[in-house]
């Protein structure tokens with residue numbers, strides 16, 4: 294979906310779009326969109342500067358930090374972004390009227406704001422840094438890679454070398 298700048302009224306226009314399950318890709322090897330993704334918002338224009346604010350609802354599947362199993366996360370992201378034409382990228386900082394402190398500044402090309410790209414970026418920014426399939430996930434065995442949620446593997450527990458144990462004691466005393 295694109296917002297054509299020429300046709301955008303200066304008073305602003307509302308927009309909404311629902312992406313089907315395969316319509317939008319996050320283009321990220323660790324995050325996958327599941328089901329439908331909704332975006333809605335309002336675009337405003339001041340000459341060639343555009344501000345877009347709104348909300349995204351999506352379900353994203355990422356890999357569990359410990360066991361790499363799939364974890365689905367429902368996201369609701371509010372965004373507020375400002376766009377100027379790519380050609381003006383050079384003189385950016387001096388005079389962008391729509392820019393506010395909390396506003397992310399982006400560029401548009403070919404006379405239109407790429408909403409797909411905006412949605413993709415906003416979702417990736419909103420993803421939690423660490424995600425566990427559940428709090429008590431036991432992860433993978435560091436030796437054989439078996440998923441320890443499924444069952445214990447046959448690797449022997451590493452015995453603690455007494456010298457390391459003594460060092461650990463020393464650290465605790467510090």
Ligand SMILES: [Zn+2]
Nearest residue numbers: 357360426430
């Ligand atoms: Zn896990």
Ligand SMILES: [Zn+2]
Nearest residue numbers: 434437446448
């Ligand atoms: Zn193992």
